[in-house]
Amino acid sequence: MADVISYREAVAEGIAREMRRDPAVVCLGEDIGAAGGVFKTTVGLRAEFGPGRVWDTPISEQAIVGAAMGAAMTGMRPVAEIMFSDFLACCWDYLANEIPKVRYMTGGQVTVPLVVRTANGGGLGFGAQHSQATENWAFTVPGLKIAAPATPADVIGMMAAAIRSDDPVVFFEHKGLLATKGEPPPPDHVVELGHAAVVREGADVTLVALASMVPVALKAADVLAGEGIGAEVVDLRCLVPLDMSTVLASLGRTSRLVTVEENPYQGGWGATLVSVVADEGFALLDAPVRRVAGECVPLPFADVLEEEVIPTVDKVVAAVRGLAAY
Amino acid sequence: MDPAELLAAYEQMTIIRRTEKAAHDLFLQGLVKGTTHLAAGHEAIAVGASAALRPGDYVFATYRGHHHAMARGATPEECLAELMSRATGLCRAKGGSMHLTKASTGMLGSYAIVGAHLPMAAGAAWSAKLRGTEQIAVAFFGDGATNIGAFHEALNLAAVWKLPVLFVCENNLYMEYTPIADVTAVPRPAADRAPAYGIPGEVVDGNDVVAVQEAVARLAGRARAGDGPALLEAQTYRHFGHSRADPAAYRPAEEVERWLKHDPLDLARGRLAELGVPEAVVTEAAERATSLVHKAVEAAKAGPEPDPREAMTDVWADGGAAWRT
Numbered sequence: 001m002a003d004v005i006s007y008r009e010a011v012a013e014g015i016a017r018e019m020r021r022d023p024a025v026v027c028l029g030e031d032i033g034a035a036g037g038v039f040k041t042t043v044g045l046r047a048e049f050g051p052g053r054v055w056d057t058p059i060s061e062q063a064i065v066g067a068a069m070g071a072a073m074t075g076m077r078p079v080a081e082i083m084f085s086d087f088l089a090c091c092w093d094y095l096a097n098e099i100p101k102v103r104y105m106t107g108g109q110v111t112v113p114l115v116v117r118t119a120n121g122g123g124l125g126f127g128a129q130h131s132q133a134t135e136n137w138a139f140t141v142p143g144l145k146i147a148a149p150a151t152p153a154d155v156i157g158m159m160a161a162a163i164r165s166d167d168p169v170v171f172f173e174h175k176g177l178l179a180t181k182g183e184p185p186p187p188d189h190v191v192e193l194g195h196a197a198v199v200r201e202g203a204d205v206t207l208v209a210l211a212s213m214v215p216v217a218l219k220a221a222d223v224l225a226g227e228g229i230g231a232e233v234v235d236l237r238c239l240v241p242l243d244m245s246t247v248l249a250s251l252g253r254t255s256r257l258v259t260v261e262e263n264p265y266q267g268g269w270g271a272t273l274v275s276v277v278a279d280e281g282f283a284l285l286d287a288p289v290r291r292v293a294g295e296c297v298p299l300p301f302a303d304v305l306e307e308e309v310i311p312t313v314d315k316v317v318a319a320v321r322g323l324a325a326y
Numbered sequence: 327m328d329p330a331e332l333l334a335a336y337e338q339m340t341i342i343r344r345t346e347k348a349a350h351d352l353f354l355q356g357l358v359k360g361t362t363h364l365a366a367g368h369e370a371i372a373v374g375a376s377a378a379l380r381p382g383d384y385v386f387a388t389y390r391g392h393h394h395a396m397a398r399g400a401t402p403e404e405c406l407a408e409l410m411s412r413a414t415g416l417c418r419a420k421g422g423s424m425h426l427t428k429a430s431t432g433m434l435g436s437y438a439i440v441g442a443h444l445p446m447a448a449g450a451a452w453s454a455k456l457r458g459t460e461q462i463a464v465a466f467f468g469d470g471a472t473n474i475g476a477f478h479e480a481l482n483l484a485a486v487w488k489l490p491v492l493f494v495c496e497n498n499l500y501m502e503y504t505p506i507a508d509v510t511a512v513p514r515p516a517a518d519r520a521p522a523y524g525i526p527g528e529v530v531d532g533n534d535v536v537a538v539q540e541a542v543a544r545l546a547g548r549a550r551a552g553d554g555p556a557l558l559e560a561q562t563y564r565h566f567g568h569s570r571a572d573p574a575a576y577r578p579a580e581e582v583e584r585w586l587k588h589d590p591l592d593l594a595r596g597r598l599a600e601l602g603v604p605e606a607v608v609t610e611a612a613e614r615a616t617s618l619v620h621k622a623v624e625a626a627k628a629g630p631e632p633d634p635r636e637a638m639t640d641v642w643a644d645g646g647a648a649w650r651t
Contacts, residue, residue, distance in 0.1 A: 060482065062476045066445020067449030068449060070384075070434075070463070074454070093476075105422075106417050106435060107415075107419075107640060108640040113643075194650075
């Protein structure tokens with residue numbers, strides 16, 4: 001393998017590793033075959049595994065996810081692609097009503113081991129219907145596991161965990177990270193779902209971030225370090241299971257908390273996270289919590305407008321400065 | 327069907343009819359909560375289709391699915407216990423009337439979002455094709471589902487992927503409370519859509535268990551041979567309203583009378599007589615069914631309520647429900 005791998009290559013590599021080890025893993029989605037995916041995240045899969053395991057579908061999101069569900073219930077481990085996460089709304093019945101409920105409402109009779117992969121988030125100027133960060137939609141539904149990796153190594157490790165999971169996983173691949181590069185992980189690299197990573201240590205404030213917001217938080221931490229403020233950055237990696245123990249442990253070291261979310265403030269995952277901190281970690285806090293999140297508007301088109309709406313390094317730095325002085 | 331098979335089908339239909347009547351009565355006694363969507367009148371479709379299927383085949387049903395669950399191996403006691411919220415219920419009282427499921431027999435669930443299970447059935451058929459088994463999948467659905475997007479997406483996918491799946495429409499003439507003809511662009515809501523997907527679309531008398539068995543056997547054989555999906559529109563009628571709160575007063579008396587005279591149990595009895603099965607033998611089968619359901623009601627009533635802690639199990643494959651570490 002090459003010395004470095006891009007996030008987009010890591011998606012295909014992560015899937016390929018699982019397809020090699022388990023013949024029950026099959027892929028389906030729009031343009032994923034010979035075309036290699038509109039984001040080139042499935043390049044090489046059709047060539048290696050053939051049309052019998054990598055299936056192009058019509059533009060039929062309900063059929064894609066519904067068929068994946070039926071296949072998962074009957075012995076396969078399907079990996080379904082929904083091209084842009086905005087389009088999850090087209091098959092929301094399956095994500096909100098069918099997949100996450102069937103195990104429960106059948107009294108545990110049925111298992112649905114599937115992965116729904118989707119390209120999430122803004123930053124690329126795709127406009128309001130192709131740019132949303134929608135992981136918070138899935139976060140409102142009991143019964144879905146939610147993965148949102150920030151690095152190529154985590155893409156591969158978390159893809160392995162997601163595909164091997166006996167539970168349904170919605171796997172958010174961030175469009176803004178596709179071109180980023182990192183070290184390729186060793187063979188059989190698995191990152192268990194529900195384990196956050198402390199990706200930078202610091203003593204003054206904890207920044208909790210997800211996916212595209214992890215590099216934003218890291219850059220903010222660099223700026224803050226120049227001002228003598230030590231920011232610890234926690235990459236949440238997953239929303240379900242939510243690793244509150246790592247967050248609370250970090251807060252025990254720093255006593256200040258900022259969540260950095262791309263999704264809109266209203267109903268964002270940070271609200272749940274800080275409510276758990278209020279319930280269980282209030283005594284750890286020396287300052288109010290702050291949430292840096294997307295504005296409650298559809299994502300606009302122009303760069304200057306998009307930057308106004310989603311969190312930036314400057315916005316994170318400003319929020320932390322206010323807290324450090326508290 | 328030979329006489330023995332037809333007698334067994336008649337007995338099974340009678341068990342289902344008696345169970346539905348019991349569910350209705352238990353509801354009036356306050357022992358069944360929520361709602362029920364009874365399938366009295368539709369028995370020949372579930373039983374006829376099942377008679378044409380193999381044990382390993384997959385079945386997906388709707389919220390009106392008691393008959394399919396029982397035709398595919400769920401006992402009246404399990405079903406009634408589920409309706410009465412007992413721990414001994416088919417889904418351990420977590421599903422209820424609209425979600426009867428018996429995965430061990432391939433009865434992969436009853437789904438209460440109209441049309442949602444059609445893509446799932448296509449997926450189960452896809453899985454069978456991928457694994458190289460000779461299984462097929464069957465999705466039973468109502469006429470109302472034919473106007474849902476998932477119906478069309480499932481048909482197209484099944485057709486282009488040539489999946490071994492049968493889509494069986496139970497056309498009981500009413501989309502809940504509204505005549506299907508008032509809200510549908512074609513006269514035969516399922517069969518008339520089949521040509522748009524390049525697959526066979528057939529109509530069958532859904533109250534004639536033999537006709538259903540023959541049609542499903544033929545289309546299932548085709549699917550097993552790799553010739554792809556088909557649509558079967560089985561015309562039938564509900565004896566009760568849409569759900570428990572519906573007295574079905576919107577249906578013309580003449581129409582109701584005509585259909586009640588075309589009862590699946592009576593039709594089966596007529597066919598048994600034609601085959602020379604003595605009436606006493608048929609009556610005995612009916613009495614066995616009545617007795618079985620009577621015992622099932624008593625046994626289901628005696629079942630314990632679920633442990634409240636069960637509310638926090640079965641979300642995840644490890645049996646738990648924890649969303650955080």
